[in-house]
Amino acid sequence: MPKQARPEQASPTSSGPTSSEGDILAPVKWPLRLTLWGMTAERITRAFWPLWSIVIAALAALMLGLQDLVMVEWVWGTGAVALAGAGWAAWRGIRMMRLPTRAQAISRLDGSMTGNPIQAALDDQAIGAADMGSQAVWDAHQSRMRKRLAAAKAVQPDLRVARADPFALRYVALLALAAALIFGSVLRVSSVTAMGPSGSDLASGPAWEGWMEPPGYTRMPAVYLNDITAPGIDVPEGAQITLRMYGEVGALSVEETVSGRDPNPDVAQDTAQEFAIARSGRLAIDGPGGRAWDISVTADTPPTIRREGEIESSYEGDAQIPFAATDDYGVVAGTARIELALDEVNRSYLLAAEPEAREAIEVQLPMPIAGDRTEFTEALVENFSQHAWANLPVTISMRVEDEAGQVGETAPEVITLPGRRFFDPLAAAVIEQRRALLWTRDNAPDVAQILRAISYLPDDAFRSAVPYLKLRHILRQVEGDFTTEARDEVVQAMWDLAIELEEGDLASAQERLQRAQERLEEAMKNGASEQEIAELMQELREATDDYLRQLSRQAQQQGDQNPEMSQSQDMVEMSQNDLQGMMDRIQELMEEGRMDEAAEALRQLQEMMENMQVTQGQQGQSSGEQAMEGLGETLREQQGLSDEAFRELQEQYNPGQQGQQGQQGMQGQQGQGQQGQQQGQGEDGQQGQGGQQSLEDSLAQRQQQLRNELNRQSQNLPGAGTEAGEAARDQLGRAGEAMDGAEEALRDGDLPGAIDRQSQAMEALREGMRSLGEAMAQQGQQQGEGQQGQMEGGDPGQQRDPLGRNAGANGQLGSDESMVQDEDVYRRARELLDEIRRRSGDGERPQEELDYLERLLERF
Template identity: 80%
Template sequence: MAEKGTPPPDILTPIRWPLRLTLWGMSAERITRAFWPLWSLLLAALGLLMLGVQDLVAVEWVWVAGAGFAAALLWALWRGVRMLRFPTREEALARLDATMRGNPIQAALDDQAIGAADLGSQAVWQAHQARMRARLAEAKPVEPDLRVARADPFALRYVALLAFVAALVFGSFLRVSSVTAMGPSGVDLVSGPAWEGWMEPPGYTRLPSVYLNDITAPGIDVPEGAQITLRMYGEVGSLSVEEDVSDRAPVPEAQQETAQDFAVVRSGRLAIDGPGGRAWEISMKADTAPTVAREGEIESSYEGDAQIPFAASDDYGVVAGRARITLALEEADRRYLLATEPEPRDPIEVPLPMPIAGDRAEFTETLVENFSEHPWANLPVRLELSVEDEAGQRGVSDMEVITLPGRRFFDPMAAAVIEQRRALLWTRENVPEIARILRAISHEPDDVFRSAVPYLRLRTILRRLEAAGPAMDDAAQEELARAMWDLALILEEGDLASALERLQRAQERLTEAMKNGASEQEIAELMQELREATDDYLRQLSRQAQQQGEQNPEMAQSQDMMEMSQNDLQRMMDRIQELMEQGRMAEAQEALEQLQQMMENMQVTQGQQGQSPGEQAMEGLGETLREQQGLSDDAFRDLQEQFNPGQQGPQGQQGQQGQPQGQSGQGQGRDGEEGRDGQGQQQGQGQGTEQGQQGQGGQQSLGDSLADRQQALRGELNRQRQNLPGAGTEPGEAARDALRRAEEAMDGAEEALREDDLAGAIDQQSQAMEALREGMRNLGEAMAQQQQQNQGQQGQAQGGNPGQQRDPLGRNSGANGQIGTDENMVQDEDVYRRARELLDEIRRRSGEGERPEAELEYLERLLERF
């Protein structure tokens, strides 16, 4: 065995600081493992004191808890002292040497045991010593291992740390001193007992809280329902509370409690008796119930939309309201088919509209509803309005008898059908009489029907009525009522074909009369018939264009053309009548032929209306953007599921039950895309729920499903980019470049999804959506430039300049064809309801955290503005 000699003093010089830091780290390890219960107890106790737990319980419990804490603290200190053993320098050398290759510290301290007299052996030893000492310069201090998980398997130290962090956020160091006021010693021997008090008004009043210690006035104005909080410190019983503003029973023991909370329900006196006490006269401000009343005249539109104005007020604001409508049976004209007792029906209840923005303490709004199809339409009803405030108080208006507005039918046959429909809904006992009346009024169909279609419909309704009889069920009754309503609309409004046939017949009769030299009175009657037929045809044409415009907004520009053509037609008919009155029949005949040609051209123009390639491309890109948004939403939900498995609540349950998650509120805004995606989520998440060991595989298959969808969407975008119009123009090329970047981002998102990198996929998808939006903006500019170049030719073809045309939202375009205007986007008659729907949709979307940050910021700016 070799003997170790005395090493030169400079051997360990290179490892002086690494050795010292390693020794300190080992000391920190042993201190941590010995005293972790001690500092855990200290942090937990300090956190509870900062949160003011001692003020919420009786003082006896505080002393018991303090004694228990002191015992635990002594045990933790004794345990730490017993376990603590500081490391030696040799132990630090051994740990540092073990971290280096070849144990150079031990080798540097060794002496040559054999071959000391051999020169070759000495040379080898010296070379080995030099190599080992060179390695000493590479020594690094060993990091201490401060983990105590083996000694603390329940992670109690983290519980204590959490309590302390919560106290730092929600508590205060000043509340720790309140524990010293619970005994007869310390500072309280000098300062005596103390108290604190707060008055917190109800949240809906939006009034600030009041610190009672700062109130020196003898009286306080307090809103009804305010919460009084009192805390007494010091010897129990030295301070007591006397009050008669709450519903508490005056129990002497309760008056001396250190923590008291009660609500103000009446005016009265509040006093704190004892050293430093104070008293106030509480003047309660009662929360009055809201009020509502109908004001102004009730109006209705041609379509039957009822407009019922009302005014509501409350001292703090109205939160909701309802309108209740019941039949005023004693006020109705009970003749004919209304003489029998009606079938029972539930009252009509509709919510009252509330102001979108601003103060709801006092406002005026208008309830807009269409009751035309209800059996009580155009009958006397009782109207009752009610509103409610946040305190739950309810205000009701006076009961008022009004005629329930509904659509009126001016065509005699349509009005008769509607009258029989009301009789059918009144009671099914009227069915035999209804059938007889319908047969009687349709006995001569050629005199009352313009075409065979409504007559055949009426015959079908008659057969079903007679077959069902008074014993028909509810479904049959509702189905027959719907059929009769549709028939009345056809009879009242007609259709485009019947209106055109009537117009052509009037033109032929007028032409024949002019050729045969009819009298002035006959020609005047025929001219009036032509005017009426023309008005009917234009009205039907406008209605059809409006319906097509609702389905396809790009068709809305045809309305302007028809309105202008109608003015031209009226001037031409005035000219024809003037020529006929002057006896200039040849010129009148020529003008009538021009009128016929204009009507035919109007018909052709209406039938040839369609979408341009640019509009089709814009619509396709919009659909691609919506699908990409839906795909990004699904990826975000899957990312949440990875970090919080099982935390999706009802959506996760729906997925397990076989219902796609896309059927929830969010999925409905993407044209059913969520519904298709939900099946993939069901397969991935359902397997992960039922078989925990297969959860990883389920997520992988789900990622592949999202990647396949992303690949298909990228292919569709590539096809759209190849067929994009506007080639050769600067905006068109910019649009193609933006779509190319969107395609590259989709490709990156697909790769990230296949690698199960959902976070990276979401970032790439966000870039793709931004590039898509930029491409759509550039395409819109290219379309506007093309429209500006062709505005002369298009203006002649469509009967108006570009400034009179309309964009897909129904707004007027600018004079140069550019999209953008300050005109109101809401073109409906019910402007307020549409505004409310838009604001509710913005609020719903702003609450969806999975949407891109830029979109959420835009939605927040909209909410701040409105």
């Protein structure tokens, strides 16, 4: 076992070189010294951290001038507590302080290295010194340990005292000192010596201190007036002056003309003074060591705002009103005020009456979220479409405010308040009557009369029963007790109805597109202005987007019902890109003044739209399945029943209307007998009531027959056992329950309830057909059937073409190559279809050819 060698003594039996302790520790001289110093710093920190924390906190308070803000008693009391605390901290530190020894430093340094090389180098060989092999091993071990000493590094001191200071009070003191260095002054420390009878200031004479603090929103630093020796100072308006005089009262006095205060000798000699700078003038401290400055006030200018740019509005009515604002220190808030410009309104028709008083519109102006607010441009984005003043002349004024409370305002400007535009005539009429009701409730009788006229011939105006029933409900409310609360409910219902009529379905979107194309074409012919053409071009873009959106939705619905036609969605997206490119080309040609080329491009655009409509119609024609055809026929018959129930409900609201419609040649009447019966209702009310009951019974009987037919069809549906097939059966079951409810409502004379249940039945039928289409597609994939290009027939060998010929064993006809190389395949398909129709109408052709053409038309 090795034993500790004595200093300055080598092993007597060692054959290797001997060294003293000084020689061994020579490589670690500086690491050992630094480690010792670090240990000393550790013990000083742990012993005296309360002392220097108290000293730093007291110094920070004095530099911040807290002693000048409180009474002198508080200052001396706090000073006594601080001295007592410092004395306790010093006694604690002295009692805990123990300087580290050199042996302790060696032990820490040795413990930081692998194998404790310092201890190993100082050890002697205890046994085996006489053995040459053992001696050689010992010498090698000693040599390796001494080499490790060369890599020794000083141990980092551990200055953490978190355990002794769990509340981090030392950091609080350091934070206070940092704040004092930034916002305070070392010169303020001396003011504490003047707070007693033995202060040095009494012996040396009076003294003063002063500060100028600008308003916070200017983001300018405070100024210590004792450091200002220049005769003049530029001061922002509203800056605060704080002065403190020390020494004998009356030795120093203040003379100033910047605050607007009344000159008073007693106030001028106050030892503590504070006032705000309101104007330029002179500030002087009279007395020993006094000083004077000429104050020049930098005025805080009010903010400014102006309307900038054109007002823009979207199709939905979102208005963008741009403005620009400036301020020397930054705008904090702004509002826009909108009032009706009554003198500018066209006071015709229902607007001729005096309008009801209505509060002005006030909206907050948007401010920049980040960045500088001294100068910026923003846009007020709001939707005023549902307001009573939408699309009417209004005056708009904008005002902004800075942090000083100053206001800048624009002059009132007359504009047309942007609102949503309605292209559907019926929707526009409903919106016009809605505005008349909002103008004044006195317009209610006239509005009711106009709404009744609108709904007089509903078959010509409405595409379905639901909007008509909504309008009739609105009409009853307008003709009833029309209070303010009732008006609010009615105008909201009218807005919802107008939106429903405007957005409509694919047919209404197509009509809007054609209307936009015609208006643009007419404007190009008449040489309209660039602004008008740009507006019409934007209208065409919006109408095209709406049409393509409706077309895409219809294609998606057809794809859900018949998965084989899912490629129609890709066709819509492809056509949308082509149409957008063509519209960009038309706008570019119009901007260049090439109207003839633009008109030709517009014609090509219309032709492309027509081709896409034909293609879309062809893709949604056939399903080729008996079950789907039967359900489709059931759905059509249910729609017919619902239409008849709707006409009967219409007759209840407008007696005799059906007879007038029959005289005008309208379609959809139930025969001359029913027509004559309705015409005679005014002569014999009892007879009319009996006829009405008879008609309702007839509708109920037909509804029952349709229900029985649906039960028969539901028994032979394909896709049994599959998820889609079971879903189809569930939906058809819901349709049957709705039909039962409709039949019961018809027998009870509840026409609105019957129409509602019939609508539910039709919706369930559509969902059932969609699920059935999915089941058939899955079954076709599993059995290898239902692929495009195959003809009807289960066995490929039994499939026949339109001439009745066998397709062959493999079921293939013709070539796999594409027979249409033209890019516009849809136009080519239309041309072929037109040619087939033309030839089928030629009676001079052979009968076999006519039969073949007839079979082609039935198939395609």
